[in-house]
Amino acid sequence: MADFLIIGAGIGGLTTAHALLQQGHRVQVFEAAPELREVGAGLVLGANAMRALHQLQLDAAVLPLGSPVTRLDLRDQQGRLLQAADTTPFTTRLGFPNLGIHRAALQQILLQSLPPDTLTLGCPFEHLETDAGGVTAHFADGRTMRADALIAADGIRSGVRRQLLPTATPRYAGYTCWRAVVDASSLQLPVGESCETWGERGRRFGYVPVGNGQVYWFACLNSPEPQNPKFRNYRTMDLQREFAGFHAPIPELLALTRDEQLLWNDILDVKPLSHFAFGRSLLLGDAAHATTPNLGQGAGMAVEDAAVLAQCLSESTDVAHAFRRFELRRRSRTTRVVTTSWYLGQVGQLESPLLTKLRNTAMRLLPPAVSRSQMAWLYDEL
């Protein structure tokens, strides 16, 4: 059994901690934030992610916290259907639903079920040293920790990745996004239905039920520059203006949103990396393969990582060898997710009225078999 340091207590770090503890390894997780507060909005855990959680015996705890999503509709601004995907055949075959869930609820349940002495909060990682016998992590408060191996689950701006691959920096996708979770029980939305709307002039809106009458929505607008000062000051009333005339329930969801519920982030990813494994250190989750959110697979890829890492470690007592096996098994799938999601976002954010019209016509004519095959590789492979 080995000693592991995990940097970051997001979905990837916490799921990996469970996976390694189940195998009898010793694990210490170090998180920069002084507390794990109710941050984030909604997430979709695809059937693939629920299957990975099942492999780690975590699905039963997670399932009651979310809401199954059975339908993914794509509509135009007027509400006309461009595509409808029924996920039921996949989830029936796999035995797992797609689950809409609040990120904070997922993070809390993963945290509560860990032994209390596993996590150290308020401890930002600074740098790493490796020698033949192990790794030493240095933290901002001056403490150092030694272990057999280190797993970097410190997100898209990973400090571990910055040290190992200094040129692999986040890339801006050209659009910016507001999100919120609101109590939408008064709207009586159809159960299990999620919808994404591709509007005119790069306006995109989506919503997903996340349980208990709550709905997670996101709204994207194009912006030539990240951290655009114009958008920094946007409030709900600005989004109501931008999305005025969009079909129901978009104006209604915005009307239910208080300014303090809004989260604003530019959309970024990291161009696919050629390595996740660096001897006794491993990049995992967003640190390894941060994706734009267009396929709803950021958290899903992180939990799949944890399940695959557990398998690789069970097959080899040599940690560096297991990390290389992990890289081999995860690179092509995560690269495909990052790349597909990037291009899907570019299509969804089209500005030109002519191209928007052509896009919508093409989406309407796309045979259902195409979206089924897209779902097949997302949900079936691991």
Ligand SMILES: Cc1cc2nc3c(=O)[nH]c(=O)nc-3n(C[C@H](O)[C@H](O)[C@H](O)COP(=O)(O)OP(=O)(O)OC[C@H]3O[C@@H](n4cnc5c(N)ncnc54)[C@H](O)[C@@H]3O)c2cc1C
């Ligand atoms: C605050 C937050 C809110 C999010 N909200 C959403 C959302 O609403 N919807 C969605 O689809 N995705 C959201 N994401 C992204 C999504 O959760 C991830 O794509 C996915 O879960 C992969 O998780 P991860 O564990 O790899 O990275 P993350 O979830 O980003 O977790 C990384 C963790 O590492 C910690 N960390 C960073 N640097 C250091 C350091 N130097 N030392 C120690 N710890 C460090 C961070 O504080 C964080 O807790 C959010 C991420 C964060 C951090």
